[in-house]
Amino acid sequence: MAKVFPDTPxxxxxxxxxxxxxxxxxxxxxxxxxxxxxxxxxxVATVPRETGLKDPDKGDIDRLLSIIAEYGIVEIVVGLPRDLQGNGSASVKHAKEIAFRLKRRLNKPFATDPTPPSPAPVVRMGDERLTTVVATTALRASGVSDKKGRSVIDQAAAVEILQSWLDGRAAALGS
Structure with a gap:
């Protein structure tokens, strides 16, 4: 697959x-x-994936919008799956699809959507290389078994994606 480039914090x-x-x-x-x-x-959570690539928005998108409203989110960082050479993996489509759906719903809310923060949060694609590996290693080091870890590995990977973005943001802004 071709090279894909994440946004810059x-x-x-x-x-x-x-x-x-x-x-x-x-x-x-x-x-x-x-x-x-x-x-x-x-x-925060692990949301079961319901919406396929060609489906209308389902409960997973609604749950994410609810979390966004609940926490008053100003920026959303969706992990962009790439290999070590920067090439996109097969999962790029899924990440970009969720980012697109969130952006569309946040910028053009429907009557059933929770009221988004004003202005709508910015949706970014962040580098997620090795985040699942780092998350799995951290869970094992803390004594969480592989079987129990499956229920939280996605949350741990989301933490790695977001923390990497926050660290890059702090460096870029000099804070």
């Missing part, structure tokens, strides 16, 4: 506020949220 930064990190898989979506100062990422 700090560019067109929306300022203070919470960020949301997403690790999009074909079965689950890991969700992490930052503190208001955008310094520390913490796990």
């Amino acid at each position: 700090g560019v067109d930064d929306p300022g203070l506020g919470r960020r949301l990190g997403l690790d999009v898989g074909t079965v689950r979506i890991g969700v992490a949220v930052s503190d208001r100062d955008a310094r520390l990422a913490t796990p």
Whole structure:
């Protein structure tokens, strides 16, 4: 697959506020949220994936929109799956699809959507290389078995994606 490029932290930064990190898989979506100062990422949820590539939006998209409204999110970072050479994996389509659906719904809310923060959060694609490997290693090191880890691995990967973005943002903004 061709090279794909993630967005750069700090560019067109929306300022203070919470960020949301997403690790999009074909079965689950890991969700992490930052503190208001955008310094520390913490796990929030694992959302079962319901919406396929050609489906209308289903409950997973609604749940993500609900989390976005609940936390007052200003920026969403969707993990962009790439290999070490920067080439996109087969999962790029899934990540970009979720990013597109969120962007569309946040910028043109329907009557059934929770009221999005104003202005709508910015949706970014963040580098997610090795995040699942790092998350799995961290869970094992903390004594979580592989079987028990499956239920939280997506959240841990979302934390890695978001924390990497937050660290890059802090460096870019000099904070």
